[in-house]
Amino acid sequence: MRSSRQIHAWLLLLPALCLLVAFTHYPVIKTIARSFFGFGTRWEGKASLDNYRFLLEDDVLMQVLFNSFLYAAITVPVSIILAIAMALWVNSKMVGRGILRTAYFTPTVLPMISVANIWLFFYSPEIGLLNKLLGLVGHGGINWLGDPSVALYSLMAMTIWKEAGFFMIFYLAALQTIDSNLYHAAAIENASKWTVFKRITFPLLMPTTLFVLVNALLNAFKLVDHLFILTKGGPNNASNLLLYYIFENAFSFFDTAYAAALTVLLLSILVVLALVQFGVIEKRVHYR
Amino acid sequence: MWLNALKRTAAAAAIFAVTAPALAETELTMFYPVAVGGALTKIVDGIVADFETANPDIDVNAIYAGNYNDARVKALAALQSGDPAQLSVMFSIDVHELMDLDAIVPFDDVVTSDEEKQWLDSFYPALMENGKVDGKTYGVPFQRSTIVMYYNKDMFREAGLDPEKPPTSWEELAEVGAALTKKNADGNVETWGAMIPSTGYQYWMFGALTKQQGRVLMNQEGNETYFNDPKVVDALNFWKDLGSKHAVMPEGIIEWGTLRQNFLEEKTAIMWHSTGNLTTVKNNATFDFGVAMLPAGSELGSPTGGGNFYIFKDATEEERAASLKLIRFMTSPEQAEKWSIETGYMGVSPAAYDTPELAEYVKTFPPAAIARDQLQHATAELSTHQAGRVRKLLDDAIQSVLSGQSTAEEALDSAQKQAERILSRYK
Numbered sequence: 001m002r003s004s005r006q007i008h009a010w011l012l013l014l015p016a017l018c019l020l021v022a023f024t025h026y027p028v029i030k031t032i033a034r035s036f037f038g039f040g041t042r043w044e045g046k047a048s049l050d051n052y053r054f055l056l057e058d059d060v061l062m063q064v065l066f067n068s069f070l071y072a073a074i075t076v077p078v079s080i081i082l083a084i085a086m087a088l089w090v091n092s093k094m095v096g097r098g099i100l101r102t103a104y105f106t107p108t109v110l111p112m113i114s115v116a117n118i119w120l121f122f123y124s125p126e127i128g129l130l131n132k133l134l135g136l137v138g139h140g141g142i143n144w145l146g147d148p149s150v151a152l153y154s155l156m157a158m159t160i161w162k163e164a165g166f167f168m169i170f171y172l173a174a175l176q177t178i179d180s181n182l183y184h185a186a187a188i189e190n191a192s193k194w195t196v197f198k199r200i201t202f203p204l205l206m207p208t209t210l211f212v213l214v215n216a217l218l219n220a221f222k223l224v225d226h227l228f229i230l231t232k233g234g235p236n237n238a239s240n241l242l243l244y245y246i247f248e249n250a251f252s253f254f255d256t257a258y259a260a261a262l263t264v265l266l267l268s269i270l271v272v273l274a275l276v277q278f279g280v281i282e283k284r285v286h287y288r
Numbered sequence: 289m290w291l292n293a294l295k296r297t298a299a300a301a302a303i304f305a306v307t308a309p310a311l312a313e314t315e316l317t318m319f320y321p322v323a324v325g326g327a328l329t330k331i332v333d334g335i336v337a338d339f340e341t342a343n344p345d346i347d348v349n350a351i352y353a354g355n356y357n358d359a360r361v362k363a364l365a366a367l368q369s370g371d372p373a374q375l376s377v378m379f380s381i382d383v384h385e386l387m388d389l390d391a392i393v394p395f396d397d398v399v400t401s402d403e404e405k406q407w408l409d410s411f412y413p414a415l416m417e418n419g420k421v422d423g424k425t426y427g428v429p430f431q432r433s434t435i436v437m438y439y440n441k442d443m444f445r446e447a448g449l450d451p452e453k454p455p456t457s458w459e460e461l462a463e464v465g466a467a468l469t470k471k472n473a474d475g476n477v478e479t480w481g482a483m484i485p486s487t488g489y490q491y492w493m494f495g496a497l498t499k500q501q502g503r504v505l506m507n508q509e510g511n512e513t514y515f516n517d518p519k520v521v522d523a524l525n526f527w528k529d530l531g532s533k534h535a536v537m538p539e540g541i542i543e544w545g546t547l548r549q550n551f552l553e554e555k556t557a558i559m560w561h562s563t564g565n566l567t568t569v570k571n572n573a574t575f576d577f578g579v580a581m582l583p584a585g586s587e588l589g590s591p592t593g594g595g596n597f598y599i600f601k602d603a604t605e606e607e608r609a610a611s612l613k614l615i616r617f618m619t620s621p622e623q624a625e626k627w628s629i630e631t632g633y634m635g636v637s638p639a640a641y642d643t644p645e646l647a648e649y650v651k652t653f654p655p656a657a658i659a660r661d662q663l664q665h666a667t668a669e670l671s672t673h674q675a676g677r678v679r680k681l682l683d684d685a686i687q688s689v690l691s692g693q694s695t696a697e698e699a700l701d702s703a704q705k706q707a708e709r710i711l712s713r714y715k
C-alpha cells in the first residue's frame with residue numbers, strides 16, 4: 001500500500017521533473033563541466049582552471065561586475081520605494097483611480113525590446129525628448145547613452161520606470177488585505193500618518209516586500225534585453241552588465257567555455273543572494 | 289481484411305510513384321540579415337519567390353535573422369543542432385571564424401563549368417577582398433556597401449556654401465563643418481556640421497579614417513593587426529578633434545541607430561553612413577540632399593562592408609549545386625540591379641551597372657553611383673580570427689578615446705597588445 005502510494009507520488013511528479021531535469025538541471029551540470037573542460041567552442045580531454053584563471057585577469061569583467069552590483073543596488077530599492085508610494089496612492093479613495101492604476105501598470109505590459117526602442121529616441125541627444133525639454137530651460141543637453149558617466153544611470157532610469165508598476169500590483173493586493181480595524185484603532189489613538197505607515201502598513205507589507213525584493217534582485221541580474229537596443233554595453237563597457245557580457249562571450253566571441261565560467265559565477269552570485277535573503281531577512285518578516 | 293490492407297498498400301505505392309518527382313525537389317534553408325532600416329526583408333523575399341518560380345524543383349526557405357551578429361548566431365546554432373542550413377548571407381568579415389569552425393566550403397570547390405568559373409570572376413575585385421583567404425573564395429558579395437557622405441544641400445545653401453562642392457579633404461570637412469554648425473542665443477548648438485556614428489559599427493567608420501591615412505588595420509591572413517601604427521593613431525585623433533577641437537561634431541558618442549533620423553530632421557548637415565541607407569534617405573528626406581565620397585586624408589578611402597553568401601560544408605553535392613544556382617540568380621546583373629535600386633546597396637558586378645534600368649537610374653539619380661565609384665579607393669573591412677573579440681578591443685578603444693577616458697596612443701596600444709595575444713595562436 002505504502003509503496004504504491006510512493007509510486008503514485010513519483011508518477012505525479014514525473015512531468016514536472018522531466019522538464020526541470022531537461023531544461024534546468026542538465027544545462028547547469030553541462031555548463032559547470034564546460035567551464036572546466038572547455039576551450040573556446042571545443043571540449044578538451046582534461047580539466048583545467050584556465051577559464052577561471054582568465055576570470056581573475058579580465059579587466060572588463062571587473063568593470064562589468066561593478067556595474068551589475070551598482071545597477072542592482074540602485075534599481076532595486078528605488079523601484080520598491082516607488083512601488084509602495086504608487087500603491088499607497090492608488091489605494092486611496094479618489095476620482096480616476098482606475099485610470100491611474102492602468103497608467104502605472106502600462107510600462108509592465110510593454111515588451112522590453114519595444115520599450116527600449118522608444119527610449120532610444122527619448123535619449124537621443126539631438127532629436128530626443130529629454131534634451132528638447134532641457135533645451136527649453138537653456139541647457140545644452142546631455143548625451144544620455146553616449147557619456148560613460150551617465151549611460152548606466154540612463155539604463156537604470158528606464159528599468160525603474162518599467163519595473164515599479166509591476167511591483168505596485170503586489171503591494172496594492174497586499175494593502176487591500178490589511179484589516180481596516182487596525183487603522184480605526186490607530187485613528188482613535190490619534191496616531192500620525194507616518195506612525196501608521198511605520199507601525200502598521202509597512203510591517204504588514206513585509207512578506208510582500210520580501211517577495212518583491214527577491215524578484216527585483218533576480219531581475220536586476222537577469223534582465224538585459226534593453227542593452228541590445230540602447231548601448232550594447234558601451235561606451236567602452238560603461239553600461240555592460242554580467243549577463244550581457246556572458247552573451248557577448250558566447251555568441252559574439254564564440255568562447256562558450258569562458259561564457260560557461262562566467263555563468264557559473266553568475267549562478268554563484270544568485271545563490272548567495274538568495275541564501276542571504278531567505279536566511280537573514282525572512283527572520284524579520286512578520287507573517288500572520 | 290488482409291486483402292484490403294494489401295490493396296491500400298498498392299494504392300499508396302501507385303500514388304507514391306506519381307508524386308515521386310515532386311519529392312525529389314531540393315530544399316534549401318538560407319538565413320539572411322538586415323543591418324539598415326527599410327523594408328529590405330520584403331525585397332529579399334520577392335527575389336527568392338522569383339527564383340522559385342524560375343526553378344520549380346528548388347524550394348527555398350529564406351529566414352530573416354536580425355542583424356549580422358544574430359544571423360551568424362542563428363545559422364551556426366542551426367548547424368550545430370543538426371537542422372539543415374545550406375547557405376546563408378552573413379557578415380563578409382566572418383570568414384576567418386567560419387573557417388576556424390570548419391563550417392564553410394570554398395566556392396572554388398563548388399563551381400564546375402567554365403561559365404560558373406567566369407561568374408566567380410565577374411565581381412568587383414574590392415568586394416572579393418574580404419571573401420578570399422589563401423587564394424580561395426569563401427564568400428560571394430551580395431548586400432555590399434561602402435561608407436558614403438550624405439549631405440544636406442539646403443543647409444549648405446543657407447550657410448553660403450556651394451551645394452555642389454562637398455568637402456573633399458579632412459581640412460575642408462573641418463572648415464565646411466564649422467560654417468554649418470549653428471548655435472542658438474544661449475550658445476548651445478542647434479544644428480551640427482557633421483556626424484560620424486560611434487556605436488554599433490565604429491571600427492568600420494574607423495577603417496575609413498585609417499584608409500584615408502593610407503593604412504589598413506590587419507593583414508589578409510587575419511592574424512596580425514596594426515592598431516597602434518602612428519598614422520592609425522593620427523586617424524583616431526582627427527576623429528576626436530572633429531568634436532573637441534573643431535567643434536563641428538558633438539563630443540562623445542554618436543548613436544548609429546538614430547543617426548539617420550538626425551540627418552532627416554536636419555540636426556546635422558553631414559553624416560557618414562552605409563550606402564545601404566540611400567533609398568530610405570531618398571524616400572524620406574524633405575530637403576535637397578547629395579551624396580559624396582568620403583573626404584581624403586592623404587588619400588581617398590573607405591572600407592567595404594556588408595554581407596556575403598556562404599555555402600555550408602554540411603550541404604550535400606546536390607544541395608551545393610542548388611545553392612550555387614540560387615546565389616548566381618541573386619547576384620545576377622538583373623537581380624543586382626533591382627536590389628541596388630530598391631536599397632542603395634551596390635550592384636556587385638560591373639555588369640549590373642550595364643543593365644538599362646540601373647544605367648538609367650544612375651543617370652537620373654547620380655548618388656546611386658558614388659559607392660561604386662568609391663570602390664577603387666576601398667579596402668577590406670576589419671576581419672581577423674576571433675573577429676568578435678578583436679573587433680570589440682578596437683570598438684572599446686575608439687569609444688574610450690571619443691568619450692575622453694583615455695588618449696588615442698594609450699587606448700590603441702593596449703588594444704594592439706591584447707589583439708596580439710589573442711592572435712598569436714593563429715600564426
